[in-house]
Amino acid sequence: MKKLILGIVIFISIHLTSLGQSKWDANSIIVTDDFSNNLPLSNGLGGYKVFYQQGNEKYMGENSYDDLTEIADSLMRVKNYAAAVIKYEIAFKENKNLGKVIHRIYAAVCYAQLNKPDNAFFHLLRVAEKGHLSNKYVITDNELLDALHSDKRWNKVLEIIENNRLNRELISNGQIINIG
Numbered sequence: 001m002k003k004l005i006l007g008i009v010i011f012i013s014i015h016l017t018s019l020g021q022s023k024w025d026a027n028s029i030i031v032t033d034d035f036s037n038n039l040p041l042s043n044g045l046g047g048y049k050v051f052y053q054q055g056n057e058k059y060m061g062e063n064s065y066d067d068l069t070e071i072a073d074s075l076m077r078v079k080n081y082a083a084a085v086i087k088y089e090i091a092f093k094e095n096k097n098l099g100k101v102i103h104r105i106y107a108a109v110c111y112a113q114l115n116k117p118d119n120a121f122f123h124l125l126r127v128a129e130k131g132h133l134s135n136k137y138v139i140t141d142n143e144l145l146d147a148l149h150s151d152k153r154w155n156k157v158l159e160i161i162e163n164n165r166l167n168r169e170l171i172s173n174g175q176i177i178n179i180g
Contacts, residue, residue, distance in 0.1 A: 065095040069103050076106055085110040085119075101131040109144045120145070121153045128160035134168045136161045 072087035088107040092099045099107075104123040111120035124145075127133045136158055139145055148154050 065091050065099075068094070069100070072103070073106065076110060079113075081110040081113045085114065101127045101133055104131065105139060105142075108139075109142065112145050112147050115147070117148055117151055117153075120148055121151070121157070124148075124157045125153070125160070128157050128164065132164050132168075133161050134164040136165070 068087050068091035072084045072091065075081075075084035075087060085107055088099070088103055088110065091103065092107075104127045108120040108123040108127075111117070111123065124139065133139075139157070139161075
């Protein structure tokens with residue numbers, strides 16, 4: 001598995017370098033399961049981390065959030081969920097643990113497909129609670145999340161989303177006034 005992830009990361013790096021979008025070469029990308037020299041990724045990745053090394057300096061990466069999530073989105077579309085989730089986690093970490101709702105949902109999809117429900121629910125609860133997701137169909141209609149439906153946390157996520165929807169309706173009807 002480590003060699004597969006390393007191969008994917010090297011391929012992406014070479015591709016980005018050939019497009020002039022990255023100054024890193026294939027030798028400067030390292031995939032490791034040694035967590036002692038890296039920042040922890042949100043809720044534990046349970047596997048590998050990617051960092052970049054140039055000389056004696058180590059970085060979590062130089063790509064922007066949009067660059068990283070674009071790569072992750074591409075990896076997810078070809079069902080390479082393990083590599084995609086690494087990119088999403090790096091993007092969130094480098095963006096001060098902030099992420100767009102859609103990317104958190106995609107991360108949850110990847111984790112669900114990797115049979116890591118704890119990680120999937122971490123992201124689903126985050127979009128429900130902090131992202132104020134109010135459309136349950138964004139997740140209920142996604143068949144890649146079907147494996148999570150039997151988990152008791154699924155109903156909690158749906159309940160939070162429903163409360164968000166009701167609050168949004170009250171605000172739009174002028175029944176709640178935000179004075180703060």
